[in-house]
Amino acid sequence: MKFETTKPEEIEKRSFEILTAELAGMGITLSGDTAPVIKRCIHTTADFDYARTMVFSEGAVAAFCRLVKEGAVIVTDTNMALAGINKRMLASFGSEAMCFMADESVMKEAKERQVTRAHVSMERAMRIDRPVIFAIGNAPTALITLREYFDQGKYRPAFVIGVPVGFVNVAEAKELIMETEIPHIINRGRKGGSNVAAAICNAMLYEMRERI
Protein backbone atom coordinates (compact mmCIF):
# COMPACT_ATOMS: atom_id res chain seq x y z
CA MET A 1 0.00 0.00 0.00
CA LYS A 2 1.60 3.20 -1.15
CA PHE A 3 0.17 6.61 -0.37
CA GLU A 4 1.71 10.05 -0.91
CA THR A 5 0.97 11.10 2.66
CA THR A 6 -1.75 10.56 5.20
CA LYS A 7 -1.26 13.82 7.08
CA PRO A 8 -4.61 15.63 7.02
CA GLU A 9 -3.16 19.14 6.52
CA GLU A 10 -0.99 17.98 3.59
CA ILE A 11 -3.89 16.05 2.06
CA GLU A 12 -6.08 19.15 2.19
CA LYS A 13 -3.41 21.37 0.63
CA ARG A 14 -2.74 18.82 -2.13
CA SER A 15 -6.49 18.40 -2.74
CA PHE A 16 -6.92 22.11 -3.34
CA GLU A 17 -3.94 22.09 -5.73
CA ILE A 18 -5.43 19.21 -7.68
CA LEU A 19 -8.90 20.71 -7.94
CA THR A 20 -7.52 24.13 -8.86
CA ALA A 21 -5.46 22.53 -11.64
CA GLU A 22 -8.47 20.60 -12.90
CA LEU A 23 -10.58 23.75 -12.89
CA ALA A 24 -7.87 25.43 -14.98
CA GLY A 25 -8.06 22.48 -17.36
CA MET A 26 -11.76 23.27 -17.76
CA GLY A 27 -10.91 26.89 -18.50
CA ILE A 28 -12.10 28.06 -15.09
CA THR A 29 -9.94 30.35 -12.97
CA LEU A 30 -11.58 31.42 -9.76
CA SER A 31 -10.38 34.55 -8.01
CA GLY A 32 -11.44 37.00 -5.33
CA ASP A 33 -12.97 36.20 -1.98
CA THR A 34 -15.54 33.81 -3.43
CA ALA A 35 -12.87 31.43 -4.75
CA PRO A 36 -12.12 29.69 -1.42
CA VAL A 37 -15.85 29.16 -0.86
CA ILE A 38 -16.47 27.59 -4.25
CA LYS A 39 -13.33 25.48 -3.99
CA ARG A 40 -14.33 24.13 -0.59
CA CYS A 41 -17.72 23.10 -1.99
CA ILE A 42 -15.89 21.16 -4.70
CA HIS A 43 -13.52 19.75 -2.08
CA THR A 44 -16.49 18.56 -0.02
CA THR A 45 -18.34 16.90 -2.90
CA ALA A 46 -15.73 16.19 -5.61
CA ASP A 47 -18.34 17.75 -7.87
CA PHE A 48 -17.08 20.46 -10.20
CA ASP A 49 -20.59 21.66 -11.03
CA TYR A 50 -20.28 24.04 -8.08
CA ALA A 51 -17.83 26.14 -10.07
CA ARG A 52 -20.65 27.07 -12.44
CA THR A 53 -23.68 27.33 -10.20
CA MET A 54 -22.69 29.21 -7.05
CA VAL A 55 -24.23 32.68 -6.77
CA PHE A 56 -22.99 35.39 -4.40
CA SER A 57 -24.78 38.65 -3.72
CA GLU A 58 -22.55 41.72 -3.95
CA GLY A 59 -19.97 41.69 -1.14
CA ALA A 60 -21.44 38.51 0.34
CA VAL A 61 -18.24 37.04 1.77
CA ALA A 62 -17.20 40.29 3.48
CA ALA A 63 -20.74 40.65 4.84
CA PHE A 64 -20.71 37.14 6.31
CA CYS A 65 -17.34 37.71 8.00
CA ARG A 66 -18.44 41.06 9.43
CA LEU A 67 -21.63 39.50 10.81
CA VAL A 68 -19.74 36.67 12.50
CA LYS A 69 -17.35 39.11 14.13
CA GLU A 70 -20.23 41.31 15.25
CA GLY A 71 -21.91 38.45 17.12
CA ALA A 72 -24.44 37.10 14.62
CA VAL A 73 -25.39 33.46 15.16
CA ILE A 74 -25.69 30.74 12.54
CA VAL A 75 -28.94 28.75 12.43
CA THR A 76 -29.02 25.55 10.38
CA ASP A 77 -31.94 23.45 9.17
CA THR A 78 -30.32 20.11 10.01
CA ASN A 79 -28.26 18.72 12.84
CA MET A 80 -25.93 17.40 10.15
CA ALA A 81 -25.05 20.92 9.00
CA LEU A 82 -24.68 21.93 12.63
CA ALA A 83 -22.31 19.00 13.19
CA GLY A 84 -20.25 19.97 10.14
CA ILE A 85 -19.68 23.61 11.05
CA ASN A 86 -16.40 24.24 12.85
CA LYS A 87 -17.93 25.45 16.09
CA ARG A 88 -14.60 25.83 17.85
CA MET A 89 -13.48 28.33 15.23
CA LEU A 90 -16.86 30.01 15.24
CA ALA A 91 -16.58 30.42 19.02
CA SER A 92 -13.13 31.99 18.60
CA PHE A 93 -14.90 34.84 16.80
CA GLY A 94 -17.53 35.09 19.53
CA SER A 95 -20.25 33.44 17.49
CA GLU A 96 -22.14 30.18 17.74
CA ALA A 97 -24.34 27.84 15.70
CA MET A 98 -27.65 26.25 16.54
CA CYS A 99 -30.43 24.12 15.10
CA PHE A 100 -34.01 23.79 16.31
CA MET A 101 -35.15 20.97 14.03
CA ALA A 102 -34.93 18.14 16.56
CA ASP A 103 -36.45 20.09 19.47
CA GLU A 104 -39.44 18.24 20.87
CA SER A 105 -41.47 21.45 21.02
CA VAL A 106 -40.74 22.19 17.34
CA MET A 107 -41.90 18.73 16.32
CA LYS A 108 -45.04 19.08 18.42
CA GLU A 109 -45.92 22.53 17.06
CA ALA A 110 -45.29 21.49 13.45
CA LYS A 111 -47.61 18.53 13.86
CA GLU A 112 -50.36 20.60 15.48
CA ARG A 113 -50.20 23.37 12.88
CA GLN A 114 -49.61 20.95 10.00
CA VAL A 115 -46.58 22.86 8.76
CA THR A 116 -43.04 21.61 8.30
CA ARG A 117 -40.55 21.47 11.14
CA ALA A 118 -38.34 23.71 9.03
CA HIS A 119 -41.09 26.34 9.01
CA VAL A 120 -41.38 26.30 12.81
CA SER A 121 -37.58 26.23 13.18
CA MET A 122 -37.29 29.37 11.10
CA GLU A 123 -39.88 31.09 13.26
CA ARG A 124 -37.87 30.15 16.34
CA ALA A 125 -34.74 31.60 14.78
CA MET A 126 -36.54 34.85 14.00
CA ARG A 127 -37.07 35.36 17.73
CA ILE A 128 -33.34 35.34 18.48
CA ASP A 129 -32.36 38.82 19.58
CA ARG A 130 -29.21 38.87 17.46
CA PRO A 131 -28.67 38.97 13.70
CA VAL A 132 -29.10 35.49 12.21
CA ILE A 133 -27.16 33.86 9.37
CA PHE A 134 -29.34 31.06 8.01
CA ALA A 135 -27.44 28.06 6.67
CA ILE A 136 -30.03 25.98 4.83
CA GLY A 137 -28.82 22.74 3.28
CA ASN A 138 -31.95 20.66 3.28
CA ALA A 139 -35.40 22.19 3.45
CA PRO A 140 -36.76 24.37 0.66
CA THR A 141 -39.61 25.26 3.02
CA ALA A 142 -37.06 27.02 5.22
CA LEU A 143 -36.27 29.39 2.34
CA ILE A 144 -39.95 29.77 1.47
CA THR A 145 -40.74 30.71 5.07
CA LEU A 146 -37.94 33.29 5.19
CA ARG A 147 -39.19 34.87 1.97
CA GLU A 148 -42.80 34.99 3.23
CA TYR A 149 -41.86 36.80 6.42
CA PHE A 150 -39.53 39.10 4.48
CA ASP A 151 -42.27 40.02 2.01
CA GLN A 152 -44.67 40.75 4.86
CA GLY A 153 -42.07 43.07 6.40
CA LYS A 154 -42.03 40.97 9.56
CA TYR A 155 -38.43 39.80 9.48
CA ARG A 156 -35.22 40.43 7.63
CA PRO A 157 -32.55 37.68 7.73
CA ALA A 158 -29.03 39.08 8.13
CA PHE A 159 -27.72 36.51 5.64
CA VAL A 160 -28.95 33.40 3.84
CA ILE A 161 -26.81 30.48 2.72
CA GLY A 162 -29.34 28.69 0.54
CA VAL A 163 -28.15 25.30 -0.65
CA PRO A 164 -30.93 22.79 -0.13
CA VAL A 165 -30.63 19.72 -2.34
CA GLY A 166 -33.43 18.02 -4.16
CA PHE A 167 -35.88 17.57 -6.96
CA VAL A 168 -39.07 19.24 -5.75
CA ASN A 169 -39.38 23.00 -5.02
CA VAL A 170 -35.63 23.31 -4.42
CA ALA A 171 -34.49 25.31 -7.45
CA GLU A 172 -37.57 27.54 -7.14
CA ALA A 173 -37.08 28.20 -3.42
CA LYS A 174 -33.49 29.29 -4.09
CA GLU A 175 -34.70 31.77 -6.71
CA LEU A 176 -37.04 33.26 -4.10
CA ILE A 177 -34.03 34.34 -2.05
CA MET A 178 -31.93 35.47 -5.03
CA GLU A 179 -34.74 37.85 -6.06
CA THR A 180 -34.45 39.74 -2.76
CA GLU A 181 -31.81 42.11 -1.48
CA ILE A 182 -30.99 39.81 1.45
CA PRO A 183 -27.23 39.10 1.39
CA HIS A 184 -26.88 35.52 0.18
CA ILE A 185 -24.82 32.65 -1.11
CA ILE A 186 -26.94 30.27 -3.15
CA ASN A 187 -26.16 27.24 -5.25
CA ARG A 188 -28.51 27.58 -8.18
CA GLY A 189 -30.41 24.44 -9.23
CA ARG A 190 -30.87 21.11 -7.50
CA LYS A 191 -27.55 20.53 -5.84
CA GLY A 192 -26.37 21.35 -2.34
CA GLY A 193 -26.79 19.63 0.99
CA SER A 194 -26.05 19.89 4.68
CA ASN A 195 -22.40 19.13 3.98
CA VAL A 196 -22.28 21.97 1.43
CA ALA A 197 -23.94 24.41 3.83
CA ALA A 198 -21.32 23.56 6.45
CA ALA A 199 -18.49 23.78 3.91
CA ILE A 200 -19.55 27.28 2.87
CA CYS A 201 -19.53 28.47 6.49
CA ASN A 202 -16.20 26.78 7.21
CA ALA A 203 -14.54 28.17 4.09
CA MET A 204 -15.22 31.73 5.24
CA LEU A 205 -14.27 30.99 8.87
CA TYR A 206 -10.94 29.56 7.70
CA GLU A 207 -10.27 32.64 5.59
CA MET A 208 -11.06 34.83 8.61
CA ARG A 209 -8.51 32.87 10.67
CA GLU A 210 -5.85 33.33 7.94
CA ARG A 211 -6.29 37.06 8.06
CA ILE A 212 -5.79 37.39 11.82
Add this chain to the structure above:
Amino acid sequence: MKFETTKPEEIEKRSFEILTAELAGMGITLSGDTAPVIKRCIHTTADFDYARTMVFSEGAVAAFCRLVKEGAVIVTDTNMALAGINKRMLASFGSEAMCFMADESVMKEAKERQVTRAHVSMERAMRIDRPVIFAIGNAPTALITLREYFDQGKYRPAFVIGVPVGFVNVAEAKELIMETEIPHIINRGRKGGSNVAAAICNAMLYEMRERI
Protein backbone atom coordinates in the same frame (compact mmCIF):
# COMPACT_ATOMS: atom_id res chain seq x y z
CA MET B 1 -45.29 31.65 -4.87
CA LYS B 2 -46.72 28.43 -6.17
CA PHE B 3 -45.47 25.03 -5.03
CA GLU B 4 -46.94 21.59 -5.70
CA THR B 5 -46.84 20.67 -2.03
CA THR B 6 -44.64 21.33 0.95
CA LYS B 7 -45.47 18.14 2.84
CA PRO B 8 -42.17 16.33 3.47
CA GLU B 9 -43.51 12.81 2.85
CA GLU B 10 -45.08 13.83 -0.46
CA ILE B 11 -41.95 15.70 -1.51
CA GLU B 12 -39.84 12.63 -0.86
CA LYS B 13 -42.18 10.35 -2.80
CA ARG B 14 -42.30 12.75 -5.73
CA SER B 15 -38.51 13.18 -5.65
CA PHE B 16 -37.98 9.45 -6.01
CA GLU B 17 -40.48 9.36 -8.90
CA ILE B 18 -38.62 12.17 -10.67
CA LEU B 19 -35.18 10.68 -10.22
CA THR B 20 -36.39 7.22 -11.24
CA ALA B 21 -37.88 8.70 -14.41
CA GLU B 22 -34.67 10.59 -15.16
CA LEU B 23 -32.60 7.45 -14.63
CA ALA B 24 -34.89 5.68 -17.13
CA GLY B 25 -34.24 8.54 -19.54
CA MET B 26 -30.52 7.75 -19.22
CA GLY B 27 -31.26 4.10 -19.96
CA ILE B 28 -30.72 3.06 -16.34
CA THR B 29 -33.25 0.84 -14.59
CA LEU B 30 -32.24 -0.08 -11.09
CA SER B 31 -33.75 -3.17 -9.45
CA GLY B 32 -33.23 -5.49 -6.54
CA ASP B 33 -32.33 -4.57 -3.00
CA THR B 34 -29.52 -2.22 -4.04
CA ALA B 35 -31.91 0.11 -5.93
CA PRO B 36 -33.25 1.97 -2.86
CA VAL B 37 -29.69 2.52 -1.64
CA ILE B 38 -28.43 3.97 -4.92
CA LYS B 39 -31.57 6.06 -5.32
CA ARG B 40 -31.21 7.55 -1.85
CA CYS B 41 -27.63 8.54 -2.64
CA ILE B 42 -28.91 10.37 -5.71
CA HIS B 43 -31.72 11.87 -3.65
CA THR B 44 -29.19 13.16 -1.11
CA THR B 45 -26.82 14.71 -3.67
CA ALA B 46 -28.88 15.31 -6.83
CA ASP B 47 -25.89 13.66 -8.50
CA PHE B 48 -26.71 10.85 -10.91
CA ASP B 49 -23.11 9.64 -11.02
CA TYR B 50 -23.95 7.38 -8.10
CA ALA B 51 -26.02 5.20 -10.43
CA ARG B 52 -22.81 4.19 -12.18
CA THR B 53 -20.23 4.03 -9.40
CA MET B 54 -21.79 2.26 -6.43
CA VAL B 55 -20.35 -1.19 -5.74
CA PHE B 56 -22.03 -3.80 -3.53
CA SER B 57 -20.40 -7.02 -2.41
CA GLU B 58 -22.55 -10.13 -2.92
CA GLY B 59 -25.63 -9.98 -0.64
CA ALA B 60 -24.46 -6.74 0.96
CA VAL B 61 -27.85 -5.25 1.70
CA ALA B 62 -29.20 -8.43 3.31
CA ALA B 63 -25.98 -8.73 5.34
CA PHE B 64 -26.27 -5.15 6.63
CA CYS B 65 -29.90 -5.67 7.68
CA ARG B 66 -29.09 -8.95 9.42
CA LEU B 67 -26.22 -7.32 11.31
CA VAL B 68 -28.38 -4.44 12.50
CA LYS B 69 -31.04 -6.84 13.75
CA GLU B 70 -28.44 -8.99 15.49
CA GLY B 71 -27.11 -6.07 17.51
CA ALA B 72 -24.17 -4.78 15.48
CA VAL B 73 -23.32 -1.11 16.04
CA ILE B 74 -22.53 1.51 13.41
CA VAL B 75 -19.32 3.50 13.84
CA THR B 76 -18.84 6.61 11.71
CA ASP B 77 -15.73 8.68 11.00
CA THR B 78 -17.47 12.05 11.39
CA ASN B 79 -20.04 13.53 13.71
CA MET B 80 -21.81 14.74 10.58
CA ALA B 81 -22.47 11.18 9.43
CA LEU B 82 -23.52 10.30 12.98
CA ALA B 83 -25.94 13.24 12.96
CA GLY B 84 -27.39 12.14 9.62
CA ILE B 85 -28.14 8.54 10.55
CA ASN B 86 -31.71 7.97 11.73
CA LYS B 87 -30.82 6.89 15.24
CA ARG B 88 -34.41 6.56 16.36
CA MET B 89 -35.02 3.96 13.68
CA LEU B 90 -31.70 2.30 14.39
CA ALA B 91 -32.69 2.02 18.06
CA SER B 92 -36.01 0.45 17.07
CA PHE B 93 -33.95 -2.47 15.74
CA GLY B 94 -31.87 -2.63 18.93
CA SER B 95 -28.81 -1.03 17.37
CA GLU B 96 -26.99 2.26 17.82
CA ALA B 97 -24.44 4.52 16.14
CA MET B 98 -21.34 6.16 17.55
CA CYS B 99 -18.33 8.25 16.56
CA PHE B 100 -15.04 8.64 18.42
CA MET B 101 -13.49 11.38 16.27
CA ALA B 102 -14.17 14.29 18.60
CA ASP B 103 -13.22 12.47 21.82
CA GLU B 104 -10.54 14.40 23.67
CA SER B 105 -8.60 11.20 24.33
CA VAL B 106 -8.62 10.30 20.63
CA MET B 107 -7.29 13.74 19.69
CA LYS B 108 -4.58 13.48 22.35
CA GLU B 109 -3.48 10.00 21.33
CA ALA B 110 -3.41 10.88 17.62
CA LYS B 111 -1.19 13.85 18.35
CA GLU B 112 1.18 11.86 20.53
CA ARG B 113 1.52 9.00 18.05
CA GLN B 114 1.47 11.30 15.03
CA VAL B 115 -1.28 9.33 13.33
CA THR B 116 -4.67 10.54 12.14
CA ARG B 117 -7.65 10.80 14.45
CA ALA B 118 -9.44 8.46 12.05
CA HIS B 119 -6.73 5.84 12.66
CA VAL B 120 -7.16 6.04 16.44
CA SER B 121 -10.96 6.10 16.10
CA MET B 122 -10.88 2.88 14.12
CA GLU B 123 -8.72 1.26 16.80
CA ARG B 124 -11.28 2.30 19.41
CA ALA B 125 -14.06 0.78 17.34
CA MET B 126 -12.15 -2.49 17.05
CA ARG B 127 -12.33 -2.86 20.83
CA ILE B 128 -16.13 -2.82 20.86
CA ASP B 129 -17.33 -6.27 21.90
CA ARG B 130 -20.02 -6.40 19.24
CA PRO B 131 -19.84 -6.65 15.44
CA VAL B 132 -19.14 -3.24 13.92
CA ILE B 133 -20.51 -1.73 10.71
CA PHE B 134 -18.10 1.02 9.67
CA ALA B 135 -19.71 3.97 7.87
CA ILE B 136 -16.81 5.97 6.46
CA GLY B 137 -17.69 9.15 4.58
CA ASN B 138 -14.62 11.25 5.09
CA ALA B 139 -11.27 9.74 5.98
CA PRO B 140 -9.42 7.46 3.57
CA THR B 141 -7.06 6.68 6.47
CA ALA B 142 -9.98 4.99 8.22
CA LEU B 143 -10.23 2.51 5.34
CA ILE B 144 -6.44 2.11 5.18
CA THR B 145 -6.35 1.31 8.91
CA LEU B 146 -9.12 -1.26 8.61
CA ARG B 147 -7.30 -2.97 5.74
CA GLU B 148 -4.00 -3.02 7.63
CA TYR B 149 -5.52 -4.70 10.66
CA PHE B 150 -7.46 -7.09 8.43
CA ASP B 151 -4.30 -8.11 6.55
CA GLN B 152 -2.49 -8.71 9.82
CA GLY B 153 -5.32 -10.99 10.95
CA LYS B 154 -5.94 -8.77 13.95
CA TYR B 155 -9.47 -7.61 13.15
CA ARG B 156 -12.29 -8.32 10.76
CA PRO B 157 -14.92 -5.59 10.27
CA ALA B 158 -18.45 -6.97 10.04
CA PHE B 159 -19.27 -4.52 7.25
CA VAL B 160 -17.71 -1.47 5.60
CA ILE B 161 -19.59 1.39 3.98
CA GLY B 162 -16.70 3.12 2.24
CA VAL B 163 -17.64 6.44 0.72
CA PRO B 164 -14.98 9.00 1.65
CA VAL B 165 -14.86 11.96 -0.70
CA GLY B 166 -11.75 13.61 -2.02
CA PHE B 167 -8.84 13.95 -4.33
CA VAL B 168 -5.92 12.34 -2.48
CA ASN B 169 -5.78 8.60 -1.57
CA VAL B 170 -9.56 8.32 -1.66
CA ALA B 171 -10.13 6.20 -4.76
CA GLU B 172 -7.16 3.99 -3.79
CA ALA B 173 -8.35 3.48 -0.22
CA LYS B 174 -11.73 2.34 -1.50
CA GLU B 175 -10.08 -0.22 -3.76
CA LEU B 176 -8.28 -1.61 -0.69
CA ILE B 177 -11.61 -2.63 0.80
CA MET B 178 -13.11 -3.86 -2.46
CA GLU B 179 -10.18 -6.29 -2.86
CA THR B 180 -11.08 -8.05 0.38
CA GLU B 181 -13.94 -10.37 1.24
CA ILE B 182 -15.26 -7.96 3.87
CA PRO B 183 -18.96 -7.28 3.09
CA HIS B 184 -19.07 -3.75 1.69
CA ILE B 185 -20.84 -0.95 -0.05
CA ILE B 186 -18.35 1.36 -1.77
CA ASN B 187 -18.73 4.31 -4.09
CA ARG B 188 -15.88 3.88 -6.53
CA GLY B 189 -13.79 6.97 -7.32
CA ARG B 190 -13.66 10.37 -5.66
CA LYS B 191 -17.24 10.99 -4.69
CA GLY B 192 -19.05 10.32 -1.43
CA GLY B 193 -19.24 12.16 1.86
CA SER B 194 -20.68 12.04 5.34
CA ASN B 195 -24.12 12.76 3.93
CA VAL B 196 -23.79 9.82 1.52
CA ALA B 197 -22.60 7.49 4.30
CA ALA B 198 -25.66 8.43 6.34
CA ALA B 199 -27.97 8.10 3.32
CA ILE B 200 -26.74 4.57 2.64
CA CYS B 201 -27.45 3.51 6.24
CA ASN B 202 -30.85 5.21 6.26
CA ALA B 203 -31.90 3.70 2.93
CA MET B 204 -31.46 0.21 4.33
CA LEU B 205 -33.07 1.07 7.67
CA TYR B 206 -36.11 2.46 5.85
CA GLU B 207 -36.39 -0.72 3.78
CA MET B 208 -36.20 -2.79 6.97
CA ARG B 209 -39.06 -0.76 8.41
CA GLU B 210 -41.17 -1.33 5.28
CA ARG B 211 -40.77 -5.06 5.62
CA ILE B 212 -42.00 -5.23 9.22
